[in-house]
Structures are given as C-alpha cells and as structure tokens.
Amino acid sequence: MKVFMGEQFLLEGDLANRLYHDFAAQQPIFDYHNHLSAKEIFENKSAQNIAQLWLSADHYKWRLMRANGVSERLITGSATDHDKFVAFAEMLPYAIGNPVYHWSHLELQQYFEINTPLSGDTAEAIWTQANERIARGGFSPRELLLRANVTALCTTEDPADDLSYHELLKTDATFQVQVLPAFRPEKAGEIWHGAAWREYLARLSEASGVVITSFASLKRALCDRMDAFAALGCRASDFGIEKMPFLRAGEAVVEQIITRGLSDEALSKEDVAQFQTELLLWLAEEYARRSWVMELHIGPVRARNTRMTSLCGRDAGFDSVTDHAAADALGAFLDELNTRDCLPKTILFSLNHKDNLALMSLAGNFQNERFPGYMQVGSAWWFNDHRDGMAEQMRLLATQGLLGRFLGMTTDSRSFLSFARHDYFRRVLCSLIAGWVEAGEYPNDPALLERLICDLCGRNAAQYFGIVRSYKRDKMCRSNRKKQNGH
Numbered sequence: 001m002k003v004f005m006g007e008q009f010l011l012e013g014d015l016a017n018r019l020y021h022d023f024a025a026q027q028p029i030f031d032y033h034n035h036l037s038a039k040e041i042f043e044n045k046s047a048q049n050i051a052q053l054w055l056s057a058d059h060y061k062w063r064l065m066r067a068n069g070v071s072e073r074l075i076t077g078s079a080t081d082h083d084k085f086v087a088f089a090e091m092l093p094y095a096i097g098n099p100v101y102h103w104s105h106l107e108l109q110q111y112f113e114i115n116t117p118l119s120g121d122t123a124e125a126i127w128t129q130a131n132e133r134i135a136r137g138g139f140s141p142r143e144l145l146l147r148a149n150v151t152a153l154c155t156t157e158d159p160a161d162d163l164s165y166h167e168l169l170k171t172d173a174t175f176q177v178q179v180l181p182a183f184r185p186e187k188a189g190e191i192w193h194g195a196a197w198r199e200y201l202a203r204l205s206e207a208s209g210v211v212i213t214s215f216a217s218l219k220r221a222l223c224d225r226m227d228a229f230a231a232l233g234c235r236a237s238d239f240g241i242e243k244m245p246f247l248r249a250g251e252a253v254v255e256q257i258i259t260r261g262l263s264d265e266a267l268s269k270e271d272v273a274q275f276q277t278e279l280l281l282w283l284a285e286e287y288a289r290r291s292w293v294m295e296l297h298i299g300p301v302r303a304r305n306t307r308m309t310s311l312c313g314r315d316a317g318f319d320s321v322t323d324h325a326a327a328d329a330l331g332a333f334l335d336e337l338n339t340r341d342c343l344p345k346t347i348l349f350s351l352n353h354k355d356n357l358a359l360m361s362l363a364g365n366f367q368n369e370r371f372p373g374y375m376q377v378g379s380a381w382w383f384n385d386h387r388d389g390m391a392e393q394m395r396l397l398a399t400q401g402l403l404g405r406f407l408g409m410t411t412d413s414r415s416f417l418s419f420a421r422h423d424y425f426r427r428v429l430c431s432l433i434a435g436w437v438e439a440g441e442y443p444n445d446p447a448l449l450e451r452l453i454c455d456l457c458g459r460n461a462a463q464y465f466g467i468v469r470s471y472k473r474d475k476m477c478r479s480n481r482k483k484q485n486g487h
Contacts, residue, residue: 004117005105010387010427015444016434023450024426027457029419030467031153032236033182033295033378033410036141038155038165040416041179042172046140050112050130051081053139055088057414059317060100065091066317076312082127089123099386099424106420111139111147141416145177148419152178152467154236159185159225160203166232178467182236183229183292185222185283189239189276191261198262213262215254219282230290235465237287239280240297242322246329246336249274277333284337288344293465295378298326299351321351321383327358334366345371345464347407349378356393360400373405373464382412385421390428404452407461426457 002008011017047053055061055075062075068091073079075087095101108114112130116122133139138147145153157163169179187200201212208221226234247270249257257275261267287294303309305318312318330348337343343366348359356377363375377397380389397403409425411418430453436442437449462468 005102005109005115009102010424010431011434012431013434013438015437016427016431019430019434019449019453020427023453024430024457025423027426027454027459028149028151029153029422030151030458030462030465031411031419031422032407032461032465033238033412034153034155034418035412035414036153036155036416037414038157038163038169038179038181041141041145041175042165042168044140044142046137046143047134048131049081049085049134050127051085051088053134053415053417054104054107055081055084059315061088061104062317064095064098064100067091068094072308072312076316085127086120086123089118089126090120093117093119102387102424103418103420106423107417110420110423111144111417142175142177144416145419148422150177150419152180152462154180154182154465156184156238157181157229158187159183159222159229160187160200160207162207163228163232170232178233180233180235181229182238182295183226183234184238184240185225186239186241188218188222189241189279191257191275192267192272194261194264198264201262215251215258215278218258218279222283223286226286226290234292236293236295237283238295238297239283240300241276242299242301243324244296244298244326244329244333245273245276245280246332247273247277248336249278251278254278280333281336284344285340285342288337288342291344291466293345293347295347295349296330297349297351297381298330299324299349299355300382323352323354326350326352326355327362330359331362331365334362338366343368345374345376347376347378349381351382351384353380353384353389353392356396357400360397364401371464373402373407373460376405376407376464377401378407379409379425385412385425387424387428390425391432394429394432404455405460406456407464408456408458410461422457429453429456 007021008017011020065075065088070087070091071077074084092101092104104118108118108126112133114126114129116126118126163181166179166181169175188204190197201218204221205212208224210217210221210224212218212221254275257267257271284294299322301320301322303314303318304320309316309318334343334346348363350356350359359377363377366375368374379385380393384393394403394406397406409422411421413421433442433449433452437444
C-alpha cells in the first residue's frame with residue numbers, strides 16, 4: 001500500500017516515478033489561462049489565514065460544500081473565516097475520488113508542509129498550524145508564484161478593464177515573473193442581455209474613448225483596447241460561449257441588429273447568432289493580424305441556478321455543462337477563417353468531453369506549416385480536469401494527432417495556490433507515458449523521454465505563445481538534472 005499522498009502519488013511504477021522526479025517536477029510553470037488578479041499581484045498583500053487563500057474565490061470547493069448541505073452563510077456568506085474553514089474540513093472526507101480532495105492536500109503539503117489528512121477531527125490543529133506558517137511569511141501573491149516556480153502567466157481581462165496594474169507590473173524590475181493580460185471580449189457579444197449589455201458598452205466606450213453607436217464603432221472601440229493590451233505584451237485572446245454560432249449576415253444586417261439592441265427592441269435567436277458570428281469572425285481576423293492565440297471555451301451554461309446567482313453573484317459555482325452539438329458551426333467558422341487566410345493559432349476547449357473527438361478531428365483539418373501544432377485542443381477543462389479526464393483527453397489526442405506537441409496544463413483558476421494542479425497533471429502525464437513505454441509501445445530512451453516530458457510540462461506552451469524567458473529548448477532539463485545531482 002502506498003503512503004497517503006506520498007512521493008509516489010498517482011505514479012504507477014518505477015519509470016513513472018523517474019520521469020516525474022527527474023524531469024517533470026523540476027520544470028518551471030507557464031500558466032497561459034487563469035483568472036488571477038494583476039492588482040493583487042502588484043499590491044502583494046499576504047493573506048491573513050488559510051481560509052482566505054482557500055475559500056474566498058474557489059467555486060470548486062463551494063460546490064462540494066453545498067453538496068454536503070452546508071449553509072450558504074458558511075460558504076459565501078457572513079460566517080467567520082474559521083467557521084468556513086471548519087465547514088470545508090468536515091466536508092472533505094466525503095470527497096473521496098474528487099480532484100479537490102487531492103488538490104487540497106497537495107497545497108497543504110507544498111505550501112504549508114502539512115501531511116496530515118484534513119477532516120473535521122483535524123481541522124482545528126491544521127487551522128492553527130497553517131496560520132502560524134502564514135504568519136512567518138512567504139504567502140504574499142508574489143512569493144507564492146515564485147515558490148511554485150511560475151515564470152510567466154496570462155490573466156484574462158475584459159476589454160473594458162483597467163490595465164494600470166499590468167502597466168505597473170511590466171515596469172517593476174523587482175519582480176521577474178511575466179504577468180501578461182489576455183483579451184476576453186465575450187461580454188461585447190452578449191447582446192441578448194439587453195440592459196446589462198448596454199451598460200457594458202458604456203463601460204467599453206469610456207475605456208476606449210470611442211462612443212459605441214454601431215457595429216463599426218464597436219469594432220473601433222475593441223481595436224483601441226487591443227492596442228492597449230498589445231502594448232502590455234498580450235499574446236492571447238479568449239472567448240467563452242455556450243453554443244458556437246455560425247450564421248452569416250452582411251454588414252448592413254449586423255448594423256440593424258446593433259441598432260435594435262441599443263434601442264431595447266426584441267431580438268430573435270437568429271439575430272443573436274448573426275451578430276455573434278460576425279463579431280467572432282472579425283475578432284479572429286484581428287487576432288491573426290496581431291499574431292495572437294485565439295482560445296475558444298465552448299460549452300458552459302452560465303448561472304443555471306438563477307435564484308442562487310442573484311444571491312451570490314456570477315462565478316459562484318452555479319454553472320454546468322451544455323450538450324449542444326459543437327462540430328458543425330465550429331467547423332464552418334474555422335473553414336471561413338482559413339479560406340480568408342486569417343485563421344490565428346487556435347486552442348479549442350469543450351466543457352463536454354463528448355466533443356473532444358470532434359474537436360480533435362477539426363483541429364487536424366487546419367494545421368499550418370507556420371508553426372508545429374498550430375491548431376490545438378486544450379487541456380481537460382473545468383469539470384474534466386481530474387485524473388480520468390486528463391488521461392482520457394491525452395489518450396484520445398495521441399490517437400488523433402501529436403501528443404508531443406500538446407500544450408499541457410493550465411489552471412483556469414482564481415487561487416494563488418492552484419499551481420499545485422500542474423503537479424497533479426504532471427504526475428498523471430508521467431504515469432500515462434510510462435505505461436506506454438513499459439508496454440513496449442514507445443522506446444525507453446532517456447534523452448527522448450526527457451525532451452518529451454519537458455515539452456509537455458510547459459516548454460511547448462511557452463514556445464507556442466512566444467514566452468522565451470526561462471524556456472530554452474534542450475538546455476533547461478539538463479541544467480535541472482545537474483542541480484538535482486548536486487553539480
């Protein structure tokens with residue numbers, strides 16, 4: 001029997017252990033999609049206790065607490081941090097097999113040097129021990145990023161957001177982690193939200209200095225903000241959408257739709273689809289012109305529980321997975337861009353794992369000699385970023401394309417402790433590859449395996465996005481090995 005969450009955690013066999021400990025564990029992290037706050041990174045204020053680090057913005061944990069019948073007062077409500085932590089601890093033993101159980105204990109081990117399993121019985125002792133560790137220092141955002149060996153990250157930002165903290169971080173010579181903004185304009189496309197959409201356009205108008213009264217002026221406003229993002233090193237875009245649209249319309253038709261939306265007139269589903277299609281096509285063309293990566297996150301049903309969303313707000317754990325067909329509209333969208341020769345590097349994500357085969361087959365149609373792995377299917381995402389989901393996604397990707405060009409893990413998280421998920425992914429990856437080698441399906445060549453593991457643990461993603469600092473191909477792994485051997 002293995003030790004609980006010990007050095008062999010998720011590692012099956014001697015080769016998996018060697019791949020992980022010799023190569024994967026040492027690799028720096030480039031996290032290309034997350035929701036961390038540039039403001040918090042710049043201000044660098046330390047959390048006061050473990051509950052603030054763990055429970056203040058983690059809807060994964062909130063969902064499990066609700067499933068355990070915990071009062072909302074102890075989740076997002078007015079209860080003390082201590083009482084929220086205890087409620088989480090009392091729930092956790094019931095989460096056997098859930099990735100949150102593993103992530104939580106990895107974080108306890110890696111950041112707090114606590115190996116005791118968390119439960120209601122151990123909650124008080126761990127609360128005290130963890131908070132004593134926080135009081136000794138090392139738990140500010142910057143310190144946590146450095147301790148996790150993060151060298152670069154991309155935070156998702158709305159076009160209307162204030163980028164001043166990104167500007168300050170860019171000029172801060174005391175902090176070597178690259179913090180880059182990623183452009184996420186999906187609210188500009190949410191025309192069906194009526195008053196909320198119009199309020200958003202007012203914010204975007206103020207941020208850009210362009211009064212938005214038409215589709216043409218909306219594009220000018222977004223262009224202005226893309227220029228501002230580009231000046232701060234942006235090289236990625238993101239768009240989350242429940243169902244991929246593809247219903248073409250002429251410029252005059254889209255202008256009419258915008259005018260009716262601004263006038264609070266009723267819009268049909270066809271109106272919405274036409275508007276979103278033309279907006280997404282235009283955005284993709286701009287991304288290609290700027291050499292930005294386009295990330296499409298398809299399939300989340302937002303705020304499904306409207307009563308609780310009204311009480312707790314958006315991104316509070318009331319989203320779910322859609323079951324819409326993904327391939328037809330997405331395929332037509334990609335083909336239109338490719339026909340125009342303006343298809344940017346693209347990463348496709350689906351929240352519903354049933355779509356992975358369709359997405360992988362689509363990606364294979366649009367590869368490009370400009371860059372290896374030009375079209376990507378992203379890592380197992382959100383409801384799928386657990387051991388089985390990660391392994392299933394990588395096995396399928398291996399059958400449909402080049403796993404060796406895969407971009408690997410990204411956290412999609414709001415927590416500064418969430419980089420332990422990269423460790424979780426790396427362990428799953430090493431066991432998967434070791435299994436193929438031990439079955440005689442891939443050569444047991446140390447140099448080849450070293451290169452493969454280092455690529456999949458961050459180097460592929462860094463090169464794909466143009467993050468070159470600390471990611472020198474063929475040199476990094478050897479230098480890490482020398483350090484490990486004491487040379």
